[in-house]
Structures are given as structure tokens and as C-alpha cells.
Amino acid sequence: MKLGRQNSLRVIAPAAILLCVLALWWLAAGGSPIFPTPWQVVLGTAEMVRSGVLWKHIATSLMRVSVGYFSAVALAIPLGVLMGWFEPLNRALNPLFQLLRPISPIAWTPLAILWFGIGGLSPIFLIFLSSFFPVVVATVSGVHGVERDYIRAARNFELNGPHFFTQVLIPAALPQIITGMRIGLGVAWLVVVTAEMIATESGLGYLIIDARNAVTRYDLVVSAMIIIGIIGLVLDGLMRRLEQVDQVRWRYAR
Amino acid sequence: MPGEILVRGVWKSYTDRRGSLPVLEGVDLEVGAGEIVALIGPSGCGKSTLLNIVAGFEEADRGEIRVDGERVTRPNRKSILMPQHPSIFPWVTVRRNLTMVQNGISQEKRDQRTKHYLDLVGLSAFADAFPWQLSGGMRQRVELARALVVRPEILYMDEPFAALDALTRIQIRGEFLRILFQERHTTLLVTHDVEEALYLADRIVIMSDRPARIRCIVPVPLPHPRSQFRMEFAVLKDDILHELGVDPDEDVTLDRADVRGIESPFGGR
Numbered sequence: 080m081k082l083g084r085q086n087s088l089r090v091i092a093p094a095a096i097l098l099c100v101l102a103l104w105w106l107a108a109g110g111s112p113i114f115p116t117p118w119q120v121v122l123g124t125a126e127m128v129r130s131g132v133l134w135k136h137i138a139t140s141l142m143r144v145s146v147g148y149f150s151a152v153a154l155a156i157p158l159g160v161l162m163g164w165f166e167p168l169n170r171a172l173n174p175l176f177q178l179l180r181p182i183s184p185i186a187w188t189p190l191a192i193l194w195f196g197i198g199g200l201s202p203i204f205l206i207f208l209s210s211f212f213p214v215v216v217a218t219v220s221g222v223h224g225v226e227r228d229y230i231r232a233a234r235n236f237e238l239n240g241p242h243f244f245t246q247v248l249i250p251a252a253l254p255q256i257i258t259g260m261r262i263g264l265g266v267a268w269l270v271v272v273t274a275e276m277i278a279t280e281s282g283l284g285y286l287i288i289d290a291r292n293a294v295t296r297y298d299l300v301v302s303a304m305i306i307i308g309i310i311g312l313v314l315d316g317l318m319r320r321l322e323q324v325d326q327v328r329w330r331y332a333r
Numbered sequence: 334m335p336g337e338i339l340v341r342g343v344w345k346s347y348t349d350r351r352g353s354l355p356v357l358e359g360v361d362l363e364v365g366a367g368e369i370v371a372l373i374g375p376s377g378c379g380k381s382t383l384l385n386i387v388a389g390f391e392e393a394d395r396g397e398i399r400v401d402g403e404r405v406t407r408p409n410r411k412s413i414l415m416p417q418h419p420s421i422f423p424w425v426t427v428r429r430n431l432t433m434v435q436n437g438i439s440q441e442k443r444d445q446r447t448k449h450y451l452d453l454v455g456l457s458a459f460a461d462a463f464p465w466q467l468s469g470g471m472r473q474r475v476e477l478a479r480a481l482v483v484r485p486e487i488l489y490m491d492e493p494f495a496a497l498d499a500l501t502r503i504q505i506r507g508e509f510l511r512i513l514f515q516e517r518h519t520t521l522l523v524t525h526d527v528e529e530a531l532y533l534a535d536r537i538v539i540m541s542d543r544p545a546r547i548r549c550i551v552p553v554p555l556p557h558p559r560s561q562f563r564m565e566f567a568v569l570k571d572d573i574l575h576e577l578g579v580d581p582d583e584d585v586t587l588d589r590a591d592v593r594g595i596e597s598p599f600g601g602r
Contacts, residue, residue, distance in 0.1 A: 228418060228420035229420055236413070236483060238436075247422065327424065329465040
């Protein structure tokens with residue numbers, strides 16, 4: 080495939096920057112007894128791949144994020160739609176949510192451990208908290224932002240009851256809901272690593288802490304960090320694809 | 334064919350902190366079944382408010398609306414309102430926009446009607462497109478097709494062509510007229526464009542400045558298709574503009590004898 084001038088620049092420039100960073104890293108790490116070189120990180124990663132430890136941690140983290148995130152979304156969207164549509168409900172719940180929202184999910188860690196113990200449900204609960212609020216807030220404002228003419232058309236054609244919600248209100252708010260879901264997933268991925276550093280004995284966050292504390296292997300620390308970055312990037316990429324679906328593109332295309 | 338509108342003594346005012354703003358002061362109007370009536374008046378005079386009340390979207394402070402003798406209290410599918418900007422749903426295809434509003438009939442019948450009305454507005458080839466992939470004029474045609482597909486008795490149009498560019502407007506106006514003649518819906522059209530009203534309407538209702546009352550009703554006894562270059566058209570336009578308090582150029586009020594002297598640059602006709 081031949082790349083155009085514009086395209087090649089788009090690929091070359093970031094790649095060059097990445098290479099520069101790698102080179103600097105290599106130079107800086109060269110003399111250090113603790114801080115690993117890029118090659119050492121590659122070797123460390125290969126070692127974890129071979130032993131299967133890496134896959135286990137990745138799978139655990141992803142599982143936690145999936146459970147926490149999807150249960151948050153499953154609750155936040157219907158609740159947000161109802162709050163957006165029924166103003167009294169919004170007025171009742173909004174102050175509470177506004178109060179809870181600025182509290183970092185990490186601040187909940189002691190309570191999570193108290194309620195759910197180490198491992199298991201604790202990190203899932205923290206992920207749930209972290210993605211719940213962004214999705215609720217985005218859904219409410221999405222519903223509030225639905226153009227009046229669409230709602231009037233629905234009334235005019237007598238699209239009532241559940242039909243109104245599933246075929247008009249939610250699809251109309253969907254672009255903003257998806258944006259909220261994207262933010263929620265980003266936060267969830269940030270939080271899972273932190274939660275696993277504190278409240279568990281598995282997962283990528285645990286891998287980082289364990290590599291440092293138990294075996295002092297900074298190559299594994301850096302390897303885990305890079306993998307976390309890559310997975311986060313992939314997750315965000317998937318959410319971006321969601322924004323390209325025909326049913327929501329009308330909003331972003333403008 | 335039913336679709337008779339009766340507007341009786343409608344008053345409306347809006348109240349806010351600063352006080353009360355009267356918008357309509359005792360509007361009476363009758364629109365016969367199958368008639369096309371244009372509401373025209375200065376901008377902000379309350380003609381859209383009147384349309385919203387007649388269509389059931391807003392409540393009058395006093396007075397009542399009846400369609401075929403039945404009191405209108407809320408919007409319903411017997412009468413469809415077409416707003417200035419298309420309100421077809423952008424999250425579904427053109428086809429789905431037409432099928433999803435048809436309730437209570439068989440799937441087969443839905444598909445059949447959808448096809449019929451897409452053909453009628455000339456958009457069959459775009460049935461699977463999403464509205465955002467269409468031009469403004471095409472979207473307005475989908476809007477009309479969606480309104481017609483539920484077989485309403487009445488169409489309410491709130492400046493349906495105002496958002497279109499001048500060329501598209503002329504084209505769509507002609508198409509709408511052709512379709513309206515075919516379907517013979519009662520049509521109440523809000524516009525601030527005198528030419529548009531003259532082009533489409535059987536009668537033109539001229540409203541006063543706010544608070545609005547009906548100033549006068551002008552019958553338009555011209556045969557279709559109408560042309561703005563016909564003398565009668567020009568005279569009526571002049572009269573209506575005058576009635577609206579607009580005299581485009583006082584010194585050049587149309588001298589009805591002058592017109593014949595002008596030769597067409599295209600020769601003949």
C-alpha cells in the first residue's frame with residue numbers, strides 16, 4: 080500500500096517521537112543498576128508471557144473492569160434517562176450525585192475493603208463507582224439536550240409509553256450517552272489498576288506492586304505499565320468506533 | 334372528506350416575571366375540509382403560537398379548537414405538524430422513519446404505504462439512507478412523506494420552506510403543491526412570504542401585529558399552476574403587502590397599465 084504524503088507524515092512523526100523517547104530511556108537507564116533498559120523490559124515481558132502470568136493478570140483486570148463497568152452502565156443509563164425525563168426525580172437525586180461525584184473512587188477503598196474484603200468484589204465495586212457517575216451525568220444532559228421538535232413529533236405521531244423511550248428519547252440522547260460511556264470506561268481502566276494495587280492479590284495493578292515489593296523487578300513494573308497503556312488505548316479505540324455507528328453519527332458529523 | 338377546523342375565540346398570553354405578554358386576542362377562523370389556508374403576518378405576531386394551539390401542542394387561555402366537531406386538547410395523528418426544520422428522526426433510516434410512525438396496521442400494509450409515499454416524494458432510491466446523508470430539500474420531502482404516511486386529515490406547516498435555499502424552495506414548493514392536490518388534505522400553513530402564500534393557498538389570513546387578531550381574509554381565486562408573473566398575482570401581492578403595512582417602494586406602486594409594455598428578453602410568450 081502506498082502512503083500519501085499526508086499519511087506518511089502522520090505515521091512518521093509520532094514514530095520518530097516514540098523512537099526518541101526510547102533512545103533517551105536507553106541512554107538514561109544504561110548505567111542504572113535498578114532502572115531497566117527497554118531491552119530488559121522486552122525480556123521481562125517475554126518471561127511473563129512464557130510463564131502465562133501476564134495473561135492471567137490481564138484477564139483478571141479485564142474481567143473486573145467488564146463486570147464493574149457494565150453493571151454501572153446498565154444501571155446508569157436507565158436511571159439517567161428517567162432523571163432526564165422526570166424533572167422531580169432529577170431534582171431529588173442530583174444533589175446527592177453532585178456530592179458523591181467529586182470523591183475519587185480510591186477514597187472509597189477502605190470502605191470497599193470493609194464491606195467486600197480483599198480481592199473479589201472490592202475492586203469491582205470501585206470500578207462500578209468510577210464509571211457510574213460519568214455515565215449518569217452524560218445521560219441526564221443527553222436527555223435534556225434532545226431537540227424539542229423530535230419530542231413533539233413523537234407526541235404528534237402518538238409514539239407513547241415504552242415506545243417513546245426506546246425509539247425516540249434514548250436514540251436521540253445516545254450520542255451523548257456514548258460519550259459518557261467512553262469517559263466512564265477510561266476512568267474505570269485508571270481505577271482498576273489503582274484498586275488492584277491496594278485491595279487485591281491479582282491483576283495488572285497487583286503485578287506492578289508485587290514486582291516492586293516482592294522481587295524488586297523494575298523491568299516487570301515498566302512492562303506492566305506499558306501493557307496498561309496499550310490496553311487503555313485499545314479500549315478507547317473500541318469506544319470511538321461506537322461513535323461511528325450510523326445510528327449516532329448524525330450528532331458527531333455536525 | 335373530513336378535516337374541518339374550527340377556531341373559536343382563542344386568547345393566549347405568556348406570563349413571566351416581568352408581567353404578561355398578550356399574544357393572541359380573540360382569534361376566530363374556519364378552515365373547510367380540503368382547503369389550503371395560509372396564515373401570514375409580521376414576524377413575531379403569534380401566528381406560530383396560533384398554529385401550535387390549533388395543532389394541540391399548546392393550550393389556549395380561552396376559546397377552543399374543534400376538528401370535525403371534536404375538541405382538540407392534545408396533538409394526535411389526525412393532524413400532523415411539520416416544523417420549519419425537519420423533525421424526521423436522524424438515528425434511523427428514511428424507510429424506518431416512515432414505518433415506525435405507523436401503528437396498528439399490518440407489517441405488509443406498512444411497507445406498502447411506506448413505498449407509496451416514498452415514491453410520491455421521489456425518494457425511493459434513498460429509502461435506506463440516513464437523514465444526515467440527504468440534502469435539506471430531500472429531508473423536507475421525507476418530512477412530508479412521514480406526515481402523509483399516517484393518512485392524516487390535516488397538515489399543519491410552520492414555515493416549511495424557510496430553511497431552504499431559494500432555488501430548492503421553489504422546487505419543493507411546486508412538489509408540495511402537486512402532492513397536496515393529489516391528496517387533498519386540509520392544510521394550514523404559516524408563512525411570512527406573501528408570494529409563497531399566494532402560490533399555495535385558497536385563502537390567505539392576514540394577522541395583525543402582536544397581540545394578534547385576524548385583520549382580514551383574502552380569497553385567492555386564481556387557477557393553478559399560479560405564476561407570479563400574472564397580473565392578478567401581482568395585484569393581489571401588492572394589496573396584501575399594503576394590508577400588512579409594507580409598501581416596498583411607495584413611489585413605484587404597481588401601475589397596472591404599465592406592465593404590458595415590457596418586452597420579454599426571451600422573446601414572446
